[in-house]
Amino acid sequence: MKHEKLSLAIAFMCMAGLSNAQSYTVSSPDKLIEVKIEEGEQIRYSVAFGGRTVVEKSDLGFSFRDEPDLQKDLRVVSAVPASHSEMWKPAVRSKHAEITDSYNELTLVTEERSDSRRRMDIVFRVYDDGVAFRYKLYRSERIGNRQITKELTTFCIPGNPDAWVVEYGKYATSNEAEFYRQTLDYVTEQTIAGMPFLMKYADDCWVAITEAEINDFAAFYIGTDGHRNHLTTKLAPLPGESAGEHNVKVRFADDAQSPWRVIMIGNSPGTLIESEIIQNLNPPCAIADPSWIKPGLSAWDHWWSGEVKMEMPVIKEYIDFASEMGWPYMLVDWQWYGPFNRPEADICTPAPQISMPEILSYARSKNVRIWLWLYSTDVNRNDAYKKAFPLFREWGVAGVKIDFMDRDDQEMVNWYHDIIRCAADNRLLVDFHGAYKPDGIIRTWPNMLTREGVMGNEYYKFGTRMNPEHTVKLAYTRMLAGQMDYTPGGFNNVTAEKFKPQQPALVANTRAAELAKFVVYESPYTVVCEHPSFVLGQPGADFLKIVPTVWDDIRFLGGTPDTHVAIAKRSGDKWFIGVLNSSEEREVTLDLSPFLSAGKYRIEVWEDAKDANRNPKNIRKAAKSIDSGKPLKVKLAKAGGYVAVIGN
Numbered sequence: 001m002k003h004e005k006l007s008l009a010i011a012f013m014c015m016a017g018l019s020n021a022q023s024y025t026v027s028s029p030d031k032l033i034e035v036k037i038e039e040g041e042q043i044r045y046s047v048a049f050g051g052r053t054v055v056e057k058s059d060l061g062f063s064f065r066d067e068p069d070l071q072k073d074l075r076v077v078s079a080v081p082a083s084h085s086e087m088w089k090p091a092v093r094s095k096h097a098e099i100t101d102s103y104n105e106l107t108l109v110t111e112e113r114s115d116s117r118r119r120m121d122i123v124f125r126v127y128d129d130g131v132a133f134r135y136k137l138y139r140s141e142r143i144g145n146r147q148i149t150k151e152l153t154t155f156c157i158p159g160n161p162d163a164w165v166v167e168y169g170k171y172a173t174s175n176e177a178e179f180y181r182q183t184l185d186y187v188t189e190q191t192i193a194g195m196p197f198l199m200k201y202a203d204d205c206w207v208a209i210t211e212a213e214i215n216d217f218a219a220f221y222i223g224t225d226g227h228r229n230h231l232t233t234k235l236a237p238l239p240g241e242s243a244g245e246h247n248v249k250v251r252f253a254d255d256a257q258s259p260w261r262v263i264m265i266g267n268s269p270g271t272l273i274e275s276e277i278i279q280n281l282n283p284p285c286a287i288a289d290p291s292w293i294k295p296g297l298s299a300w301d302h303w304w305s306g307e308v309k310m311e312m313p314v315i316k317e318y319i320d321f322a323s324e325m326g327w328p329y330m331l332v333d334w335q336w337y338g339p340f341n342r343p344e345a346d347i348c349t350p351a352p353q354i355s356m357p358e359i360l361s362y363a364r365s366k367n368v369r370i371w372l373w374l375y376s377t378d379v380n381r382n383d384a385y386k387k388a389f390p391l392f393r394e395w396g397v398a399g400v401k402i403d404f405m406d407r408d409d410q411e412m413v414n415w416y417h418d419i420i421r422c423a424a425d426n427r428l429l430v431d432f433h434g435a436y437k438p439d440g441i442i443r444t445w446p447n448m449l450t451r452e453g454v455m456g457n458e459y460y461k462f463g464t465r466m467n468p469e470h471t472v473k474l475a476y477t478r479m480l481a482g483q484m485d486y487t488p489g490g491f492n493n494v495t496a497e498k499f500k501p502q503q504p505a506l507v508a509n510t511r512a513a514e515l516a517k518f519v520v521y522e523s524p525y526t527v528v529c530e531h532p533s534f535v536l537g538q539p540g541a542d543f544l545k546i547v548p549t550v551w552d553d554i555r556f557l558g559g560t561p562d563t564h565v566a567i568a569k570r571s572g573d574k575w576f577i578g579v580l581n582s583s584e585e586r587e588v589t590l591d592l593s594p595f596l597s598a599g600k601y602r603i604e605v606w607e608d609a610k611d612a613n614r615n616p617k618n619i620r621k622a623a624k625s626i627d628s629g630k631p632l633k634v635k636l637a638k639a640g641g642y643v644a645v646i647g648n
Helices: 004-020 269-274 312-325 356-365 376-395 410-425 468-476 511-520
Strands: 023-027 033-039 043-049 052-059 062-064 067-070 074-088 099-112 119-127 130-137 146-151 154-156 162-165 180-183 197-202 205-212 220-224 230-235 250-252 260-266 296-300 329-332 369-375 399-403 429-432 448-451 525-527 553-560 564-571 574-581 586-590 600-608 619-627 632-636 641-647
Touching (some): 023 099, 023 119, 033 099, 033 119, 033 130, 043 260, 052 197, 052 260, 197 269, 205 269, 260 269, 269 553, 296 312, 312 329, 312 356, 356 376, 369 376, 376 410, 399 410, 429 525, 448 525, 468 511, 468 553, 468 574, 511 574, 511 600, 511 641, 553 586, 574 586, 600 632, 632 641
Parallel strands (some): 296 329, 296 525, 329 369, 369 399, 399 429, 429 448
Antiparallel strands (some): 023 033, 033 043, 043 052, 052 154, 062 067, 062 146, 074 099, 099 119, 119 130, 130 260, 146 250, 154 230, 162 180, 162 197, 197 205, 205 260, 220 230, 553 564, 564 574, 586 632, 600 619, 600 641
């Protein structure tokens, strides 16, 4: 639906800019966010929020191999305004049953003044919760590939705000590390920081940088250009190319579009958590009939909770576990097709001790469907997936978990798209591990239910890096990009003092905190890490029988990246509340009135017991009546949590 009056208003501002060829302005529908683009020696943009500058004049453009930079000496040939507003329903409801897609847009067609007359279009979209822009590049006069060596986009940040930085130190990475709070001047030319990149300007001004719709392009990381707080886009290099700025990052022979460079903006970190800007920047669903896509919880065989035993009794034990809990899925992990990541590995042939027909028949008898783990090289070798995926559909497999890509260069990005499309053609769901951050592709390909790209529960097995501060920060940082397969559900809860890496694995938080992850974290396909013997019949297991994985609405109830996070999510006529706490005991007050109409409601609660600081497995379950107009007080133990279900 087009808003003609709004479009005319933007056009007037743009024509005023064209008359002196100096500046163009486009604002968000609510007028709080404004982008200004200035034409001079080079074209630069800036961003303001509520009158506060959040991005100062910043550069645009690219460097190429065997071409001059495309940045200076550009003039605006035309400025094309537009506006858009619609409501759309996602095939998979990560956060909302209906999503508002409303923005004002300005497309600048630019051309060099020099004889080469190279063109570059820049499209700006301004939403109420952020800004996005992307480039369109064209064929050159020379037939063959153009080669991008560097993107010249910068984000010049005023002052020295606090930032939550995840530094990978390299481009070939699984995107699994901690976000640390730093001042922005911590970032240098050597930094290779991942995204989303969260910054706090003030209590009422929060900004995060990320990207959306990565397709036939390299993903980017953040560093500086040598000037303090001039953040730069550092593209992942192609295989065989070093990370140097003169080496090739992207090749294209036809017209090419960059991913959207996204600046999420809000007056609280909760605005960013609730935002749908990443999905909105992706094309509509490409699957004609996505009704076969069914999210849900999954049991996961013995990898996390012990040594892998790829044996029929173990697999059946986990199928029984899923069935008892009412979960639709069970994931058969590595070694089901024998040794992996070897030339002889065959993803179409189960290991000798495994009977796939028996597994699938047994699962069907228990109303459970099977996912299969695959190593990425085994999937790719000789186009094995093109044979395997139709076979898996014939078997009745629900989905595939593909692992160990650990890259996000242009070639790997294209590989993801090939895999997702082939999986969709064969009605297979997808979960990538060893993966790069999500970019909203779930809107276009909703069979791409989730991915890892997060330092999740498995790290409790590896060492002492996991802590409650990390689990809280994930909601404000990594989760802003979208779905994350964190694999929650550890029920061997111990205090920080008693924690040690071991098997069966321990988790250093309370049982209530572990339950809260199922509400706070976003993942339509949620894999439960724990062994059946530690869950069945235990306090809190009943909550895992009723918690959904998809939601009709979401509301941020409070918190900060350094303290806690409280979120309410609606499923049908019930609201689920999840609160995750850091290492300090605290009491928080939750205001329910913004999403509950006046009246009395029944609330069922799973919360930290009074002795949870000493005995973190202990939870208190209670049910009572509450008044929606009265604040809800919640006491949280150290590394504690809280979950509740509210209904009539």
